[in-house]
Amino acid sequence: MTLTWGPIATISLPGVPAFTVLPDRAEETGCPxxxxxxxxxxxxxxxxxCLGLAGQQQRCNASLALQHSKTWLHCYQQSDxxxxxxxxxxxxTRCLDNESS
Structure with missing residues (x-):
C-alpha cells in the first residue's frame, strides 16, 4: 500500500467553488x-x-457504511x-424495530 498525494480533507464554504482531484488520483494509481x-x-x-440520529452528516455516514458493506460482500462473493x-x-427494518421499542 502506498500513501498517495497529500491530504484530501477540505473546508467548504457557501458560495465558494469546491474542486476535487480524486478522479485523477484514482486513475493514476489504478484504483476504482x-x-x-x-x-x-x-x-x-x-x-x-428514518435514522436514529438527525442530520445530513448521519445520512452521509449511513450511505458510506452501506457502500463499505456492499464492497465487502462483493469482494468475498457472498452476495449479489x-x-x-x-x-x-x-x-x-431491524434497526427501525429496535428504535421504536
Whole structure:
C-alpha cells in the first residue's frame, strides 16, 4: 500500500467553488473510484428511511457504511446485488424495530 498525494480533507464554504482531484488520483494509481449515493437512492421498500440520529452528516455516514458493506460482500462473493438489497432492507427494518421499542 502506498500513501498517495497529500491530504484530501477540505473546508467548504457557501458560495465558494469546491474542486476535487480524486478522479485523477484514482486513475493514476489504478484504483476504482466509487461515489456513495444519497441515502434516499437506496431501495428498501415503500417506507422512507428514518435514522436514529438527525442530520445530513448521519445520512452521509449511513450511505458510506452501506457502500463499505456492499464492497465487502462483493469482494468475498457472498452476495449479489439483489441479495444485498434484501440484506440492507432487513438490517434497516431491524434497526427501525429496535428504535421504536
Amino acid at each position: 473510484l466509487w461515489v456513495c449515493p444519497d441515502l434516499e437512492q437506496y431501495e428498501v421498500g415503500a417506507d422512507p428511511l 446485488q439483489q441479495n444485498f438489497n434484501v440484506l440492507v432492507e432487513n438490517m434497516l
